[in-house]
Amino acid sequence: MNNDAARKVLQLQSGAPVGSLTPISAEWARDERGALFKYTQSERYEAAKRRRWAARDKRHFSFTHMQHIREITQGLSNKYCGYVLLLQPYIAFKSNVLVTEGREDTPLTIGDLAQVWDVSKRTARVIINELEVRSIVFETSGTFTINERYHFRKKAADDVDALIKTYFTTLKSFDMTAADLGFVYKLLPYVHYDTNVICADPFVENPEDVRFLNEKAVADIAGMNELKAAQALARLRKSGIIGEWFTGHDRRDKLTVLNPYVFYRKRGEPDGTLRTLFAAKRAENVK
């Protein structure tokens, strides 16, 4: 059947629901009896819109400003940094108010925060006070708002490249202590754009100039001794929130890679090497 014949079928049977047709190209479809139909301009537009929506990355995430959070990581203990990280899934879009997940009109109370952190209300109040003193969280008439300088959820400005995304679904799947999460949080200012490896020069464009950090340097960043840091890194590797790369022949010289399904700087899906390294964790947690 040529195009003219098909157009005649289309004219004779106009109004056939698009959903009952089987697409055979961007323009043409066939009904259950085999008759050809040509999509209208608006139907092609709708189909393209549906394809774009299906292909879009729909995971929820918040942005962390890598340079600004050094003000947090340099002054707070690992545990308190972990508490800040645990707040990420509760940041409301645009307003930055801490809210119940999926309920942007229901701000978190001190009791809710106690549940999020798995501590008593008394302790939650102490933690909030400390975060307020450091201008990380603001409280206004019982509503808690996280400082946009450090974390936010809205379209990022195009000229800001010092941002890293935290994906909620995967983050919440890890059963880890606040102290261990805080350890990871302290590494965020050092994540390399292309490789997700912890390095001293996360903003250097030429990969050959990047100085990647070994376990000893990572221990210094976290403010721990080498042994304790190695134990923490082992726990984090076991849980899958970080991975390891080796620099060359010497397998003692390990580099730390963050799980790109939890923390990632680039747009879209991680590249092939990272996908392979963390494939198991992706399969477990991301639907």
Next chain:
DNA sequence: TTAGATGATGCGGATTCTCC
């Protein structure tokens, strides 16, 4: 192993809020 630092929590008194 031990001492010091840090964090979590219980206790009790003071203050504020709510309801009658």
Next chain:
DNA sequence: GGAGAATCCGCATCATCTAA
């Protein structure tokens, strides 16, 4: 206005972590 509940705050104690 008063009673009871809820919340806040400071202090003390205990548990855990860390470094030597």
